[in-house]
Amino acid sequence: MTIIQTQSTQSLIDTKSEEDTPLQRWHRIDVHKQESRLGFTGYQPFTPNDNRINVYNMIRELQALETNWDQCGAPPIDPKIILAVLILVNDLSQNQLRNLDIVPIANGTLQLEWDCGPRSLEIELESCSSMRYLKWDPGHDIEEEGVLPLADKQSIFRLIKWVLDD
Amino acid sequence: MPDPLNQTHEVENHENALRALTHNDWWKEKEKRISSAAFRYPKFSVDIESLTTTQITLSHFHEGTGIAKFNVGKARHIHFDTIHEQDPLSPENKAHAHVYFRKTNSQFKKKYARKLADMCSMLIPPTLP
Numbered sequence: 001m002t003i004i005q006t007q008s009t010q011s012l013i014d015t016k017s018e019e020d021t022p023l024q025r026w027h028r029i030d031v032h033k034q035e036s037r038l039g040f041t042g043y044q045p046f047t048p049n050d051n052r053i054n055v056y057n058m059i060r061e062l063q064a065l066e067t068n069w070d071q072c073g074a075p076p077i078d079p080k081i082i083l084a085v086l087i088l089v090n091d092l093s094q095n096q097l098r099n100l101d102i103v104p105i106a107n108g109t110l111q112l113e114w115d116c117g118p119r120s121l122e123i124e125l126e127s128c129s130s131m132r133y134l135k136w137d138p139g140h141d142i143e144e145e146g147v148l149p150l151a152d153k154q155s156i157f158r159l160i161k162w163v164l165d166d
Numbered sequence: 167m168p169d170p171l172n173q174t175h176e177v178e179n180h181e182n183a184l185r186a187l188t189h190n191d192w193w194k195e196k197e198k199r200i201s202s203a204a205f206r207y208p209k210f211s212v213d214i215e216s217l218t219t220t221q222i223t224l225s226h227f228h229e230g231t232g233i234a235k236f237n238v239g240k241a242r243h244i245h246f247d248t249i250h251e252q253d254p255l256s257p258e259n260k261a262h263a264h265v266y267f268r269k270t271n272s273q274f275k276k277k278y279a280r281k282l283a284d285m286c287s288m289l290i291p292p293t294l295p
Contacts, residue, residue, distance in 0.1 A: 070188045071227055072211065103191040103203045111206075115197045122202060122276060134202075134276040138284075145277045 051097035055089050058102045065104060074106040081109050084128045084150060088112075091153055096160045114163045121163035125150070133159055177248040177263055179239025183212035184223045184261075187232035187292045200234055200286050202279040205246075209266050211253060217261035220289055226256060232292030236285050244281045245269040 063082050067075055085102065092100075101113045105124065112123040119142075122134040128150070135144040148155050177183070185204070187193055192204040213223040220233055238248045245268045253262040269278065 071186070071231070072188065101191065101194065101201075103201050104189060105203045105206045107206070111201070111203050113194075113201065115194070120197075122280070124206070124276060132276055134280060136280055143277050143280075145274050 051094050051100075052089070055097055055100060055102070059085060059089075062102060062104055062110060069104065070106050072106065074104075075108040077104055077110060078108045080128045081125050084125055085110050085112070088150065088156070092160070095164070096157070098164060114160065116163050116165060119163050119165065121159055123156070123159070131156075135159065135162060174249060174251040177214055177238045177250050179237075179242060181238045181248075182215040182235050183238055183241070183248055183263065183265065184215050184218065184220065184289070185210070185212050185234050185236065185286070186223065186227050187234055188227060188294070190230075190232075190292045190294050193232055193288065193291045195291065198288075200283040200288065202276060202283045204234075205279040205282045206275070207267070209264050212248065212263050212265055213259070213261040214248075214250060214263055215261075218259075223261070224290070226259065228294060230292060230294035232288070233290045234286040234288050236282060236287070240285055241265065241282055244278050245272075246278070246282055 059082060062077050063079070065074075065076050067073075069076070089097070099114050099116055101115075103111050103113060105111055109125050111125075114121045118137050118139050120136045122136070124132045124134075126132050126147070130147055131150050132147050133145065135142055150156075187200065187204055189204075192201045194201055215235065224231055224233060241248065247266045247268050248263050249266065250263045253259055256262065267275075267278065272278070
């Protein structure tokens with residue numbers, strides 16, 4: 001597995017600079033293709049057990065999906081969705097990143113999935129500003145689905161807290 | 167009995183459908199389950215098990231594609247309707263059917279995809295390069 005070494009995600013997606021768009025900054029995470037061109041140095045390694053390493057590697061692989069990745073004509077994952085996931089992940093703690101999987105959906109979006117025993121949580125980014133979630137624990141009659149603004153971090157944190165049973 | 171060669175008709179409830187899993191992440195090895203993302207389509211292709219074999223179905227896809235199976239009647243009960251109809255891109259595949267999600271205006275899009283994923287049996291997990 002390729003391990004990404006980078007600055008904090010916040011610095012990658014910081015929107016303060018007027019020169020770089022958030023998307024351009026996102027590309028800096030792709031060290032193999034972008035590092036030389038951007039002349040970006042100063043990477044700092046994550047700690048060996050940093051949960052972000054696996055998450056960022058998942059995102060990198062999903063970013064690389066090409067048209068027809070599902071053999072049925074699916075488009076590549078929308079770069080704006082990738083950026084939205086990156087921003088969301090950046091706001092999550094190490095604990096909240098436990099058991100997280102990110103999977104592609106054929107319409108060019110992404111779904112975040114947490115599994116913890118009989119419980120699971122799915123968060124599907126429907127756009128850069130909204131998400132559809134599914135709380136799933138059929139053994140306890142929990143099959144709750146809803147839509148939330150992506151900016152509603154507190155609600156997202158509550159969902160993750162539920163699935164991780166913290 | 168419907169003519170399987172060129173008729174479009176509902177697949178009977180006792181039949182099973184074979185669904186190709188075309189991305190490794192759609193199979194969650196640790197949890198031994200299929201991700202609902204594999205069914206987040208308004209319409210997707212399957213093969214009717216009684217008219218093919220897993221080997222023939224897999225031959226239509228890249229090496230390493232996985233395959234799962236679900237019962238057509240149980241899927242229909244949760245609004246996934248299997249219709250035996252030709253794939254314009256592979257007209258020679260007489261086992262081909264489309265599955266239509268008939269509740270597209272529902273606010274519960276994910277719930278049904280998850281139910282369908284959970285009712286699947288995994289036959290061959292995906293191991294795509």
